[in-house]
Amino acid sequence: MVYWKSVSEFLAMGGYGLYVWTSFIITALSMVWEILALWRRRVAALAESRGITRSLE
């Protein structure tokens, strides 16, 4: 049971669209950014440790 009657009504959010969508988008972007930053950190840490492993072999 979707509450909205049309897509434009959904996007307008009763005139509060700017505030509602900014909130949701900033939250989503922050979480995606955190995941990407962690992925890069992991790649860097693994590259570093690979050098160490090689030196031990």
Add this chain to the structure above:
Amino acid sequence: MKINWSKYSAPLAFYPLAGKMIPWFGTVAALTIAVGLYIGLLVAPTDFQQGEAYRIIFVHVPAAWMSMFLYVVMAGWAAVGLGLNARLSFMMTQAIAPTGAMFTFLALVTGAMWGKPTWGAWWVWDARLTSELILLFQYAGVMLLRTSIDDQRRADRASGVCALVGVVNIPIIYFSVQWWNTLHQGASVSMTAAPKMAAIMLTGMLLMTFGFWMYSLAVILSRVRCVILERESVQFWSKLSSVAEVAEVR
């Protein structure tokens, strides 16, 4: 089945265990957040007082709850680290801080987005907002203290003490809406009274909170693995006897 928990307090043993848990927490987080967004944005009816602006609640409250909850967990690990002098506990403190800071930032930003249309101001210096802003500075303090001290053990202890002392702010944030006359509204959900919101709205909010919690677990476990790699590299890899074992752990 008897599990030897102390075995997993060693970073070397915890590393692969964390790696196995991450996809599960990540999947549960993605599914729960998807259903939470569906309910919050599409199914839940409008709020008769605040109109559609109230929908910010579906990210604001989960972010704010996580900001406080993660601080308590971070301080808990700091206490264990200080008490038992356990490396992995301090690593957990180190891994939790950035995610906690991010949720604090999000609680403040989404709060501003909610404040502007409902109060007419992005920011007011009321007790709830001010104490939450202080929480952001506390997370920053815990992180900066670590990076500013070169000696790893001293950095652990200093940031651990900082995290532990700062926990007094958590009840202040939580009860600020009762103790002071704040512009910020009181609690809609509490442990002692029936929720002051419609069941469908509450369901959406709790699903989003659970999703953010599972997301935090996945992200924090990923970060603690990075921390282990960065801090323990030499001891870590030299303990693994074969190349095959190294490949398996990764």
